[in-house]
Amino acid sequence: xxxxxxxxxxxxxxxxxxxxxxxxxxxxxxxxxxxxxxxxxxxxxxxxxxxxxxxxxxxxxxxxxxxxxxxxxxxxxxxxxxxxxxxxxxxxxxxxxxxxxxxxxxxxxxxxxxxxxxxxxxxxxxxxxxxxxxxxxxxxxxxxxxxxxxxxxxxxxxxxxxxxxxxxxxxxxxxxxxxxxxxxxxxxxxxxxxxxxxxxxxxxxxxxxxxxxxxxxxxxxxxxxxxxxxxxxxxxxxxxxxxxxxxxxxxxxxxxxxxxxxxxxxxxxxxxxxxxxxxxxxxxxxxxxxxxxxxxxxxxxxxxxxxxxxxxxxxxxxxxxxxxxxxxxxxxxxxxxxxxxxxxxxxxxxxxxx
Amino acid sequence: xxxxxxxxxxxxxxxxxxxxxxxxxxxxxxxxxxxxxxxxxxxxxxxxxxxxxxxxxxxxxxxxxxxxxxxxxxxxxxxxxxxxxxxxxxxxxxxxxxxxxxxxxxxxxxxxxxxxxxxxxxxxxxxxxxxxxxxxxxxxxxxxxxxxxxxxxxxxxxxxxxxxxxxxxxxxxxxxxxxxxxxxxxxxxxxxxxxxxxxxxxxxxxxxxxxxxxxxxxxxx
Numbered sequence: 048x049x050x051x052x053x054x055x056x057x058x059x060x061x062x063x064x065x066x067x068x069x070x071x072x073x074x075x076x077x078x079x080x081x082x083x084x085x086x087x088x089x090x091x092x093x094x095x096x097x098x099x100x101x102x103x104x105x106x107x108x109x110x111x112x113x114x115x116x117x118x119x120x121x122x123x124x125x126x127x128x129x130x131x132x133x134x135x136x137x138x139x140x141x142x143x144x145x146x147x148x149x150x151x152x153x154x155x156x157x158x159x160x161x162x163x164x165x166x167x168x169x170x171x172x173x174x175x176x177x178x179x180x181x182x183x184x185x186x187x188x189x190x191x192x193x194x195x196x197x198x199x200x201x202x203x204x205x206x207x208x209x210x211x212x213x214x215x216x217x218x219x220x221x222x223x224x225x226x227x228x229x230x231x232x233x234x235x236x237x238x239x240x241x242x243x244x245x246x247x248x249x250x251x252x253x254x255x256x257x258x259x260x261x262x263x264x265x266x267x268x269x270x271x272x273x274x275x276x277x278x279x280x281x282x283x284x285x286x287x288x289x290x291x292x293x294x295x296x297x298x299x300x301x302x303x304x305x306x307x308x309x310x311x312x313x314x315x316x317x318x319x320x321x322x323x324x325x326x327x328x329x330x331x332x333x334x335x336x337x338x339x340x341x342x343x344x345x346x347x348x349x350x351x352x353x354x355x356x357x358x359x360x361x362x363x364x365x366x367x368x369x370x371x372x373x374x375x376x377x378x379x380x381x382x383x384x385x386x387x388x389x390x391x392x393x394x395x396x397x398x399x400x401x
Numbered sequence: 402x403x404x405x406x407x408x409x410x411x412x413x414x415x416x417x418x419x420x421x422x423x424x425x426x427x428x429x430x431x432x433x434x435x436x437x438x439x440x441x442x443x444x445x446x447x448x449x450x451x452x453x454x455x456x457x458x459x460x461x462x463x464x465x466x467x468x469x470x471x472x473x474x475x476x477x478x479x480x481x482x483x484x485x486x487x488x489x490x491x492x493x494x495x496x497x498x499x500x501x502x503x504x505x506x507x508x509x510x511x512x513x514x515x516x517x518x519x520x521x522x523x524x525x526x527x528x529x530x531x532x533x534x535x536x537x538x539x540x541x542x543x544x545x546x547x548x549x550x551x552x553x554x555x556x557x558x559x560x561x562x563x564x565x566x567x568x569x570x571x572x573x574x575x576x577x578x579x580x581x582x583x584x585x586x587x588x589x590x591x592x593x594x595x596x597x598x599x600x601x602x603x604x605x606x607x608x609x610x611x612x613x614x615x616x617x618x619x620x621x622x
Contacts, residue, residue: 248453
């Protein structure tokens with residue numbers, strides 16, 4: 048496909064259209080607003096694209112839930128306090144296994160915080176509901192990846208029926224990049240949960256504790272089976288090493304970061320390696336399900352881990368939960384650069400290794 | 402025509418639901434109908450009728466059915482809710498569904514209390530009515546939904562009746578469905594028995610319901 052010069056917002060809208068989405072429900076909130084306005088702009092040319100600016104994020108979320116039950120590929124986009132309000136509908140979608148798709152532009156928190164950037168909605172995206180956090184959460188690092196993962200979000204949501212979040216931020220959404228919008232494979236179709244052909248009575252509230260327990264254990268089984276197909280990560284050991292075939296031994300110190308911070312970390316790895324330092328980057332692309340096996344395989348052979356994130360440790364907590372320390376001969380030291388709600392530049396990461 | 406009732410003995414809600422189902426049967430519209438249920442006693446209707454039903458969240462059934470109807474415009478979309486779900490926690494979405502004239506039918510069972518949680522004050526609790534959370538009696542005039550929505554939507558079909566006026570329940574629901582078919586918003590509020598939380602039985606239950614007809618006017622608005 049030809050190269051285009053597009054913002055993250057434009058790429059998200061294009062990805063939703065290319066994924067076959069037909070309905071957007073949304074409420075304006077920075078930095079997600081331009082996804083709503085961009086979709087509505089496109090809907091003026093293409094009458095098959097439906098939209099509604101709802102009265103709040105709660106209604107946007109429940110309209111998405113209703114529309115997907117009717118068999119429409121619907122989605123919403125939100126941020127910060129809106130992501131908090133969205134948990135009501137997302138929790139229902141957790142319980143009823145709805146293919147709920149939301150693009151989240153993280154902004155600084157708590158409260159109304161700041162309006163463009165943070166990596167503080169990791170916990171909210173994964174575990175914001177009153178349950179066990181069985182959601183699919185993608186964290187794109189570049190504008191091109193924002194396109195691919197937004198398209199993928201619809202496919203995995205409709206194939207596996209777990210609520211799916213594209214967790215990004217205002218920096219990436221507002222960035223304009225020279226991009227090639229490539230996506231391998233087609234779109235998963237949208238089937239209604241109830242239709243004229245069905246007669247279903249669907250619950251999300253249970254009379255007996257045991258009934259809910261059984262339902263949750265079934266969900267967990269499905270989630271673990273799905274994880275094998277969906278989990279995604281990248282191990283980067285400098286531009287001399289081609290993508291997946293890496294030498295684990297070649298990395299003494301490992302940076303772990305996600306999203307746009309990982310793009311800075313990637314540049315830092317290049318610089319550090321050119322200085323002769325043996326540093327690599329592990330980047331979870333799915334924050335949930337977390338690439339646990341991939342992480343452990345790499346971590347086993349490193350001396351030190353550096354977590355780098357625009358949060359006080361939401362990624363660190365995920366990493367620590369997923370490292371299987373029991374079979375380590377020597378547990379690596381975990382240090383980090385935690386800058387809640389501010390951006391992190393390549394130089395800052397390079398300077399960690401001085 | 403229905404499965405076993407999960408409602409309390411004496412509850413008025415099965416009357417509303419069975420009347421709705423009878424209309425759908427007569428119109429051969431059972432397959433087109435989708436009944437979304439709010440949380441509260443409305444959730445007990447989840448397998449009461451042999452049509453598509455699903456539970457939603459407290460106060461969220463209206464927004465969910467707005468989304469459902471937009472996803473499938475040829476459906477008959479019903480939002481079934483109690484007075485708390487409709488007029489307290491869900492009022493914002495109810496008002497906006499009416500304001501936008503979304504072509505759905507909202508059915509409100511008004512029993513003047515929060516039934517599922519044990520009889521606390523509702524937006525429809527009447528002046529002087531004693532509940533666990535208004536031990537000195539309700540202080541406000543109760544919320545009157547159809548009257549409120551009249552002022553923001555001229556095309557909507559808005560009516561109130563009671564479960565002991567079953568002919569009107571049937572007539573109003575029929576008109577509400579017709580309104581939805583024509584592409585407009587409709588809401589029917591039905592005053593309903595709650596002997597469990599009113600803590601009354603027998604004739605006193607009917608007297609309580611009839612007394613509700615003083616602050617809550619019967620008819621179309």
